[in-house]
Amino acid sequence: MIPGPFSYHRPATVADAIKLLSDLGDDARPLAGGHSLVPMMKLRLATPEHLIDLHGIDGLKGIRRDGANIVIGAMTTQHDLLASSEIAGSLPILHETALLIADPQVRYRGTLGGNVANGDPGNDMPALMLTLGASYRLEGASGVRDIAASEFYQGAYFTALEPGEILTSILIPVPAAGHGHAYEKLKRKVGDYATAAAAVMLTKANGKVATCAIGLTNLSETPLSADAAAKLVIGTSLDDATLKNAAAAASAIMSPAADARGPVEYRKHVGGIMVMRALQRAFAKAA
Amino acid sequence: MAKTHVTMKVNGAEVEGLVEPRTLLVHFIRENLMLTGTHIGCETTHCGACTVDIDGMSVKSCTMFAVQAQGSDITTIEGIANADGSLSALQEGFRMMHGLQCGFCTPGMIVRAQRLLTENPSPTEAEIRMGIAGNLCRCTGYQNIVKAIQYAAAKINGVEFQEAAE
Numbered sequence: 283m284i285p286g287p288f289s290y291h292r293p294a295t296v297a298d299a300i301k302l303l304s305d306l307g308d309d310a311r312p313l314a315g316g317h318s319l320v321p322m323m324k325l326r327l328a329t330p331e332h333l334i335d336l337h338g339i340d341g342l343k344g345i346r347r348d349g350a351n352i353v354i355g356a357m358t359t360q361h362d363l364l365a366s367s368e369i370a371g372s373l374p375i376l377h378e379t380a381l382l383i384a385d386p387q388v389r390y391r392g393t394l395g396g397n398v399a400n401g402d403p404g405n406d407m408p409a410l411m412l413t414l415g416a417s418y419r420l421e422g423a424s425g426v427r428d429i430a431a432s433e434f435y436q437g438a439y440f441t442a443l444e445p446g447e448i449l450t451s452i453l454i455p456v457p458a459a460g461h462g463h464a465y466e467k468l469k470r471k472v473g474d475y476a477t478a479a480a481a482v483m484l485t486k487a488n489g490k491v492a493t494c495a496i497g498l499t500n501l502s503e504t505p506l507s508a509d510a511a512a513k514l515v516i517g518t519s520l521d522d523a524t525l526k527n528a529a530a531a532a533s534a535i536m537s538p539a540a541d542a543r544g545p546v547e548y549r550k551h552v553g554g555i556m557v558m559r560a561l562q563r564a565f566a567k568a569a
Numbered sequence: 570m571a572k573t574h575v576t577m578k579v580n581g582a583e584v585e586g587l588v589e590p591r592t593l594l595v596h597f598i599r600e601n602l603m604l605t606g607t608h609i610g611c612e613t614t615h616c617g618a619c620t621v622d623i624d625g626m627s628v629k630s631c632t633m634f635a636v637q638a639q640g641s642d643i644t645t646i647e648g649i650a651n652a653d654g655s656l657s658a659l660q661e662g663f664r665m666m667h668g669l670q671c672g673f674c675t676p677g678m679i680v681r682a683q684r685l686l687t688e689n690p691s692p693t694e695a696e697i698r699m700g701i702a703g704n705l706c707r708c709t710g711y712q713n714i715v716k717a718i719q720y721a722a723a724k725i726n727g728v729e730f731q732e733a734a735e
Contacts, residue, residue, distance in 0.1 A: 284596075
């Protein structure tokens with residue numbers, strides 16, 4: 283399988299990349315790790331006339347602390363995340379989730395920025411970013427803006443990115459010390475997208491849930507934030523009835539597609555189970 | 570489409586060629602360089618038969634363009650043997666432990682396992698299985714591939730390989 287012809291561009295700066303994107307318009311696509319776009323190009327489902335490879339831009343890679351945020355460059359790979367002691371220490375749920383994405387070879391190339399910017403409902407990072415309260419830095423011809431992950435996703439492959447804009451970094455508030463976390467992902471095999479997955483971040487006070495956020499992957503056209511379910515568990519010690527209520531509240535907002543991963547009812551059912559398992563594991567981990 | 574001149578190091582030798590931007594790295598390696606040990610399996614980034622090592626990373630060469638490898642340092646299965654031509658520890662492990670049947674996945678398996686053992690010279694069985702999760706084998710059931718990698722790890726670490734009881 284050979285992709286259609288295209289012109290290859292390798293800018294050295296974000297400004298050059300933005301200029302190329304603005305000049306070339308709809309016929310141009312930015313290329314990050316390429317592990318979503320290149321397979322689509324080989325199938326001729328994507329036929330960009332210009333590829334703007336972001337690998338030549340040094341400033342787009344890396345993980346750093348900036349006050350109360352961890353700032354991750356868009357071209358930071360899943361492998362980089364897994365190798366980072368900062369991530370393992372401060373954001374262990376990001377480490378856990380990265381390890382559930384695809385396989386080692388794909389993780390060497392696949393980037394956090396590509397994963398969150400593509401708008402693929404099957405990608406794992408978008409729901410996690412909602413759960414963490416992350417925001418994305420977008421740069422375009424008209425300047426720089428930050429947008430909350432919760433406002434970024436509009437539909438399958440539709441995001442708040444304007445033509446000519448590039449997502450350059452991800453800003454994640456450092457979670458409280460002693461927080462509990464879990465990402466539960468049901469998949470048919472290694473490397474698959476989630477049949478259903480749930481991210482949970484919570485804190486405890488006096489043995490009860492003090493704060494909680496729940497994100498859902500591949501259970502709608504966009505990642506979901508299960509706010510009603512999260513609210514239900516606050517102030518409880520996650521007894522069986524509460525867990526079931528939370529799963530039901532989460533299931534109520536799910537609208538998965540029926541596909542090779544199962545019919546709608548099945549995916550909603552296992553989606554509820556992922557929520558319960560993630561809540562239990564996060565609760566057990568929280569101090 | 571205009572062709573682009575690319576240069577890179579493959580198995581220690583400087584190589585060059587003219588490629589279209591859409592030329593996949595695996596096609597450049599097999600058809601321009603005539604290094605046909607790197608196999609094309611699924612062509613959909615699943616099977617890992619086309620795995621090569623690029624600048625210290627295991628990469629599926631069917632999912633990268635040759636122009637993106639400009640200036641990089643690549644190792645393919647042809648570059649795995651010891652300098653004197655004898656089998657590397659991994660190659661010997663695959664031979665001794667019957668880590669292949671049809672052999673189609675073997676180049677990708679060995680190139681991937683080489684990077685795995687470089688990063689983690691004493692992996693557990695679980696780490697080996699996770700480490701080769703991007704390489705599919707339809708013959709062996711993986712058991713003997715895992716043993717082959719354990720054999721190589723033991724040899725590299727200078728300890729005697731002991732097969733786990735089954």
